[in-house]
Amino acid sequence: MTSTSTSSATTAPAADRRRWLALAIVMTAAFMDLVDVTIVNIAIPSIERDLSASFGAIQWITAGYALAFAAGLITGGRLGDIYGRKRLFLVGMAGFTVASALCGFAANPEMLVASRLLQGAMAAMMVPQVLAIIHVTFPAHERGKVFGMFGAVVGLGAVSGPLLGALLTQWNLFGLEWRPIFLINLPVGVAGLILGRKFIAESRADKALRLDLVGVALVTLALLMLIYPLTRGRELGWPLWGHVCMAGSMAVFGVFVAYEKYKARKDGSPLVELSLFRVKSFAAGIAVQLTFGVVLGVFFLVWTLYMQIGLGWSPLKAGLTGVPFSIAVSAAAGMSVQKLVPRFGRKVLQAGALTMVAGVLLYIWEAGRYGTGIEPWQMVAPLVVMGIGMGLIVAPLTDAVLSDVPREHAGSASGLINTTGQMGTALGLGLVSVVFFGAIDEERLAPGEVGAAFAEAFRGALWWVVAVLAVIFAVMFALPGRPKQHVEGGAVAADEVPEPVPALTH
DSSP: HHHHHHHHHSSSHHHHHHHHHHHHHHHHHHHHHHHHHHHHHHHHHHHHHHHHHHHHHHHHHHHHHHHHHHHHHHHHHHHHHHHHHHHHHHHHHHHHHHHHHHOOOOTTTTHHHHHHHHHHHHHHHHHHHHHHHHHHHOOOHHHHHHHHHHHHHHHHHHHHHHHHHHHHHHGGGGGGGTTTHHHHHHHHHHHHHHHHHHHOOOOOOOSOOOOHHHHHHHHHHHHHHHHHHHHHHTTTOOOOHHHHHHEEEEHHHHHHHHHHHHHHHSSOOOOGGGGGGSSSSHHHHHHHHHHHHHHHHHHHHHHHIIIIIIIIIOHHHHHHHHTHHHHHHHHHHHHHHIIIIHTTHHHHHHHHHHHHHHHHHHHHHHHHGGGGGGOHHHHHHHHHHHHHHHHHHOOOOOOOHHSSSGGGGGGHHHHHHHHHHHHHHHHHHHHHHHTTTOOOOOGOOOGHHHHHHHHHHHHHHHHHHHHHHHHHHHHGGGOSSOOOOHHTTTTHHHOOOOTTTGGGGG
16 A cells, blocks of 8 residues: 555656645755855854854854754654654744844844754754655665765855855945845745645654653753853863863763663663764764864854955855865765765765865965965865865765664664764864864954954864864774665665655655
């Protein structure tokens, strides 16, 4: 019966049109989320000036989003399994749109930080449903093509976010300065809600699950206890309570693990499937994802501050400088998945880490050699090398991490991968206090010393990035030599037609 309904669902022209329209809608939502992350970085100096925001508030505008997103991703995915992926997608998109409006109309830094936290929480409801909806809407033999399109959307989001942010900030539409970077989400969100309600088919998990509220509370508390003191510590003079909080977060993580084991024995509905960590490649992949998130969190924030405050560049000049990097990431990502990983396996990811190190070292050398007189064209070489390295890692990493995971736990494992990446980004943004702002005493800097101080702090932060990338390279030895999906190819695809596809006929 399942195969019959699957066949009819995937061959009927009406169903075929519906699923491609559904794909366009969920990809638009994913694009909106990606752009919203990258668009904010470029507008940070404008926000700082307009709202008189402290460096701590600036960190929270970015880290708060990442933290709320990380804390809510697993919960959002589980809620979709329980109450329906379409329903949670629409709830998340509606909330994301409202939060974007609140960000756009924020009257002070506190309101903007609170609105960004809400935006991250709503994105955590929306984004996990994207891959789940794709999974239940398309049979396995079509998913390669669909995920290729998804990768292109990711690349487009990476390219267009900084450029769009730069243009909207530079144009100063209606005298709103940075605010249109958030308000632009409103028409997109409204259109997505109307079309999503009509064309996305509802689906749920086959097995009845329960939401692990205690697990949600514990993991959120542990993350806050770790990230908040890191972000505010320097501003507050590193108080004792901050060190106690960070140490205590490890104990709370321990309690969380113990509770998840108990929950798995009790009713089989833990927030995190801990048995996955017994799979060596998965545990190593999670470690890579976490540390790679730290690299991204540190680099992109300090890079923006270096260009716009340290070098005094306009948002548009800074945004255009990043275009070669984004193009290199997209090109390398496509090549790594289609041509390189099937042939060379894990070595491609390790080559990516080493290539990124080479690009960062070149950037450190150039920033030191040219100082505050550096020009965008001189940054092209290190940014392209770094972009190629990043592209070689980001695209095939998920396949490598999931290759040895039992099929029944693939959804839970995917959620954990996304969550740890976001946790790493939030942690990296928190560490900016230590690795970047710690080297700048902005209150005692004369106006003429700002550029040199920011350039020196930027170089210091990049050495931290090199150190973390070296750790990533070493941990990658625990990944499988060849991800199974690429070795088995069509055999796996034919064997993995998902049971929930009949939901399309609803």
